[in-house]
Amino acid sequence: MPELIAKTALAGKKLVVAGTTLAEIDHGAVRSIAPYPGQELAVGQALLPLGFGFPAVNSFAEKDGALIAWAGREQAFLIGADCPDLGGLAAVTDQSGGWVSLSLQGPLAVEALARYVPMDMRLAAFPVGAAARTPLYHMSMVLMRVAEDGFRLMLFRSMARTAWHEIEVALKTLAARAA
Amino acid sequence: MRIPCPLCGSRDRREFYYYGSEDYLKRPSDQGSIDDLDNQLFLRDNPAGVTRDVWYHEAGCGAWMVVTRNTVSHEVLGSELVAKKKGA
Numbered sequence: 246m247p248e249l250i251a252k253t254a255l256a257g258k259k260l261v262v263a264g265t266t267l268a269e270i271d272h273g274a275v276r277s278i279a280p281y282p283g284q285e286l287a288v289g290q291a292l293l294p295l296g297f298g299f300p301a302v303n304s305f306a307e308k309d310g311a312l313i314a315w316a317g318r319e320q321a322f323l324i325g326a327d328c329p330d331l332g333g334l335a336a337v338t339d340q341s342g343g344w345v346s347l348s349l350q351g352p353l354a355v356e357a358l359a360r361y362v363p364m365d366m367r368l369a370a371f372p373v374g375a376a377a378r379t380p381l382y383h384m385s386m387v388l389m390r391v392a393e394d395g396f397r398l399m400l401f402r403s404m405a406r407t408a409w410h411e412i413e414v415a416l417k418t419l420a421a422r423a424a
Numbered sequence: 425m426r427i428p429c430p431l432c433g434s435r436d437r438r439e440f441y442y443y444g445s446e447d448y449l450k451r452p453s454d455q456g457s458i459d460d461l462d463n464q465l466f467l468r469d470n471p472a473g474v475t476r477d478v479w480y481h482e483a484g485c486g487a488w489m490v491v492t493r494n495t496v497s498h499e500v501l502g503s504e505l506v507a508k509k510k511g512a
């Protein structure tokens with residue numbers, strides 16, 4: 246059988262504007278885990294060998310390159326790790342090709358996102374370690390705060406270039422205004 | 425206008441889809457009369473004051489919720505997950 250080569254949505258694109266970096270992340274495998282009713286604790290137990298359990302609402306956790314993010318009501322995304330056998334405990338679907346992951350890091354990150362995200366982005370309301378389902382412009386997104394000035398974004402792969410364009414415009418506008 | 429999602433917290437109204445009266449969750453029994461069904465589908469109270477509606481956190485966590493608000497003062501009083509309601 247021919248070996249198929251997985252390509253990311255933006256071929257590892259990277260942009261630096263006034264010290265703020267927007268870059269595509271190759272997220273590897275993405276698995277949606279939706280525990281069956283009452284099975285959330287058992288799913289958390291099964292995930293423990295990875296170094297984390299099932300994430301609390303509005304949070305994410307990382308361990309040795311693997312990441313788990315809350316992705317909605319009774320749903321989480323396991324990223325960059327093999328999913329343990331959750332047969333009978335949860336509905337697991339492969340969504341690796343359905344999303345694009347971006348990293349946005351630097352002094353303009355918060356202000357750039359504030360142009361599109363209708364959410365309180367202040368540290369007190371959205372601290373490091375928090376995850377949220379909230380739109381970027383009109384695009385569905387999983388947003389994670391990895392640092393005070395650093396974010397990880399997941400958007401539908403079909404909208405990767407639109408999302409990139411919007412963030413690029415915001416970064417360049419903010420940089421131009423400051424100059 | 426901001427709506428408290430029981431999961432996500434206080435969010436902008438633009439993230440939500442409005443469905444309609446909480447009555448939609450109160451399906452009459454299959455054994456009931458045609459009037460019960462007519463009432464559930466078509467007849468709505470129009471209260472000046474506290475009202476309860478079904479909303480969907482469309483651009484957020486994807487949860488359905490019942491939001492209690494006051495149509496006179498515009499105060500939003502709270503919300504609860506439909507999935508947590510008994511029998512829903």
Ligand SMILES: [Zn+2]
Pocket residue numbers: 429430431432433481484485486487
């Ligand atoms: Zn929500």
